[in-house]
Amino acid sequence: MNTDYVRVKRKVQQLGSSTLAVTVPAEWARHHDIEKGDEVIVQRDENGGSLLLVPEEPNVDDTDAVVNAETLSPEALGRAVVTQYVLGRQLVRIESETPLTPEHHDAVFDAERQLMGLGIVEQATQTVTVRCSVAPGDFDLPTLLGRLSRTEATIRTEAITALVEGDADRARTAARRYEQVEKLFYLFLRLVFATFRNPRLNQEVGLDTGFPLIGYRSVAQDVSLMAGLARDIADIVVESDGTVPDDDTADHLRALGGAIDDAVSATIAAVTTPDYDAAETARDRFDAVDDHVDACNDHLADERPEPLLELQRAVVLLERCAQHARDSLAVATHLAFRASPDLVDSE
Template sequence: MKPQMRRVVKLGRSTLAVTLPKEWVEAVKLKKGDYVLAEEGGENALRISKLKEKYYTAPKVCVINVDSIRSKTLLNRLIIGAYNVGHELIWLQSRRGFKPEQMVEVNKVLQKLVGLHIVEQTENIVLLQSLADPSKPSLDNSIRRLHLLTYSMLDNILRALSEWDKSLLDNVMFTGGECDKIYWLIIRQLLTAVTDKGVSESLGVRSYLWLVGNRAVVRILKTLIRHNESICKGVMKIIEHGIKPDKETLSKVIEIGRYVLQTQTETIDALLVRDIEKANSIIDQIIEKAEEINDISFKIASVVSDDIVKTALLNIIAELKCSLLDMKAIAEIAINRGTEESGSYITIESGVRSEETLRESVSKGSR
């Protein structure tokens, strides 16, 4: 093909483009949607070649038309959604150009998402790329990490209440932000594992039921973050109010909090090792403890005279009780998971057994 001159044209406010020679397009059988590779070919030269699909599969690009978004909160949620479902490239485009406040919001949401960065930015285009490997870390490690962060939040809150030291609450909200990062990363892993068997195996997922169960578990752990943030605000309000509850009342509230922390640790352990007996015991204990917490709330309501302190303490206890009941739900998931394979209490057999064989099995088991 003879050298041909092409005029550079402008698309939008800042994008420049050139058309491809028809003769070359037909020769390489290039069609709409194909990808080409652009490489520097020497001084002031650009070499373009057609990519062969068997050697390269371009990542899907999620294009978000920012101009069509009217709500101030929708852009952030669309970015999070695109990240969660596994898009490696997220293309934000605006013919009118991005407003400063829009870029502020984009940068805020990037702080919540592990591995998502701006790799290209112009007046009309912002290209986000996820550099996070969805197959790492394993789901068990991610869940344990999220648990430890939520544990740390409540532990600091209880220390602040016990030592009457508001400064211990400074890191609680920051830890909540870190929890959000882990949460969105796990959601991305789970949704990617649904369609990618390789990722699913790398994450240690034994069945698709695990994906459903883990989705519920991380959602519950995210709820714990909100409970802890609410408890933190309540403790801060009491300390700033300056009226310290009596020693017995304070001790009872802290005792409930410590029980929640212990139960949370035991529940996550039961889930990850599929300990049916331990999970069942946790459920029984939580049901019993919930009744005890109701009695404690009633007593505190009758002995604390200051209305601000009373309201704050009752709200704190209510949030702690909710956290405890959330652990009950995770323990139930642990039991469900334990029934998916043979163990001390369960035997999984394939095929259909006759009534006679079943009677023989029952007879042997009763001896």
């Protein structure tokens, strides 16, 4: 489809005493099969005041894709499948003029395990076809963001418990949960992209308008990064010699973990149910996080408990978790101001 009309000028015409009209580009109308008498949706962007014109049934005709695996490494093929999934493809066909290697097939199998709703429907020497059964209406973004955050919190809590108890098996279990975070995160990206392309999906994915999409995307990324840091704490335990910190040190770490849990939970609530007071409550929770970080660092500096190096690394990782959560709080604050127009009067 030609996109020369992405930015065009149109003259406003008077149709009646109180009616103004603007024509739409003919190619745009043809692409969406719009004819005289059809209805379209005019949606206002409440943030900037602009209008978005959306067909009653948007014509999204690129739901299938073909990946040429001939020159792709197995790792690159896996990334290509993930990308097509995020872009909203329903059917992805992997083709090669020469037989696919076992490593290429394994890369597709790994992607299948990594992506929710993706399944291999056909497999041959030179081709593999995968289909995604997930539809936007199957999930809503606020609920999915909550699931993502709770999974991250579980990894962090289990990793801290494994650290203070010297439990390597528990740490391995916590680290394996990261696969679920990845699965939820990629599904989240798929829904965000689909809704961005088709604004009529806003209500299906639990949003009144598309305004929060970019913010939600940012928060999901923060949660994913936090999960990676929590997995790093679990890896510290797996790689350690099993030395268990003393009770006082364990109490400091648990208190810090609990403070981060409270701050993150309050932040996600402020994002999914935008409210200025909720954002301020979350901000207060981070004051407690700062206090516990200082207490942990002071304790480690003064008492130098064993295993000191591992404990110091864990506290640094928890600080970084808190920083990502603070980034999400900034998003919550933006959404709160939008949801509370009485706080700001624009002239």
